[in-house]
Amino acid sequence: DTAVSQTPxxxxxxxxxxxxxxxxxxxxxxxxxxxKQDSKKFLKIxxxxxxxxxxxxxxxxxxxxxxxxDKAHLNLHINSLELGDSAVYFCASSQGGVAYNEQFFGPxxxxxxx
Amino acid sequence: xxxxxxxxxxxxxxxxxxxELRCNYSSSVSVYLFWYxxxxxxxxxxxxxxxxxxxxxxxxxxxEAEFNKSQTSFHLRKPSVHISDTAEYFCAVDDxxxxxxxxxxxxxxxxx
Numbered sequence: 001d002t003a004v005s006q007t008p009x010x011x012x013x014x015x016x017x018x019x020x021x022x023x024x025x026x027x028x029x030x031x032x033x034x035x036k037q038d039s040k041k042f043l044k045i046x047x048x049x050x051x052x053x054x055x056x057x058x059x060x061x062x063x064x065x066x067x068x069x070d071k072a073h074l075n076l077h078i079n080s081l082e083l084g085d086s087a088v089y090f091c092a093s094s095q096g097g098v099a100y101n102e103q104f105f106g107p108x109x110x111x112x113x114x
Numbered sequence: 115x116x117x118x119x120x121x122x123x124x125x126x127x128x129x130x131x132x133x134e135l136r137c138n139y140s141s142s143v144s145v146y147l148f149w150y151x152x153x154x155x156x157x158x159x160x161x162x163x164x165x166x167x168x169x170x171x172x173x174x175x176x177x178e179a180e181f182n183k184s185q186t187s188f189h190l191r192k193p194s195v196h197i198s199d200t201a202e203y204f205c206a207v208d209d210x211x212x213x214x215x216x217x218x219x220x221x222x223x224x225x226x
Contacts (some may be wrong), residue, residue, distance in 0.1 A: 002119055004157070007159060040218065041218065041219045041221075042216070042218050043158075043216040043218070043219075044216070045157050045213050045214065046217075048212070048213075055212070056212070056213055058213075090157055090158070091170075093159075102160045102163075103158075103160070105158040105159070106157055107155075107157050107158030108155075108156075111210065
C-alpha cells in the first residue's frame with residue numbers, strides 16, 4: 001500500500017509548455033508539502049498546505065501553482081516551463097507540524113524540460 | 115537564515131568499517147534535528163531525529179547521531195556498515211518554523 005503517491009514518475013516536455021504533477025496520500029494527514037531537488041541533490045521546500053490552506057510559500061515563481069482539492073491531494077501545476085525547472089519534485093505529508101510528526105515522502109517525479 | 119552544512123559530499127567506505135557523516139547547522143536557537151536517507155530512485159525516509167532529552171538518538175538499523183549544542187553539530191555514525199547502507203543521507207533542521215531546511219546531502223558508498 002503506497003502511503004504517498006505521485007504521478008507521473010517521469011515527465012519530459014518542451015520549454016513553454018504547461019504541466020501538472022499529482023500527489024495523493026492515504027495516511028489521513030492534514031499537512032502536505034512540495035519539495036524541489038535539483039541536479040546537485042539539494043532539496044528545498046516550495047509549498048506546504050494544512051487542511052487545504054496554504055501555509056508556506058517559499059519564494060517560488062508564480063508560474064508554480066499548488067492546488068489542494070482536499071486534504072489527501074496536493075497537485076502542482078507549472079506554467080510556461082523553463083529549462084531551470086528540470087528537477088525531481090517530491091511530495092510529502094505529515095500530521096501537524098514537522099518537528100514532532102514525521103514527514104512521509106513520495107517517490108518523486110523527475111521533470112525534464114527540453 | 116537557518117542553514118545546514120554537510121561537509122562531505124561523498125564518503126566511500128568498505129563493508130563492516132565504521133562511518134561518520136558530518137552535519138553542522140547555523141542556528142543558535144532551539145532546533146529540531148533530523149537525518150533522512152534516500153535510496154536510489156526513491157523518496158526520503160526518516161532515519162532518526164532529535165527533539166529534546168538525551169542527546170544521543172538511535173535508529174532501528176544501527177545508526178546513531180549525537181546532538182552537540184556547543185558545536186552546533188548532529189553527526190551521524192554507524193560502527194559497522196553494510197552494502198545495503200549505500201544511499202544519500204540528508205541532515206535537516208527545523209527551527210520552530212515548521213519547515214525542514216536540508217543540507218546538500220552525503221553520498222555513502224559501501225564497497226565489499
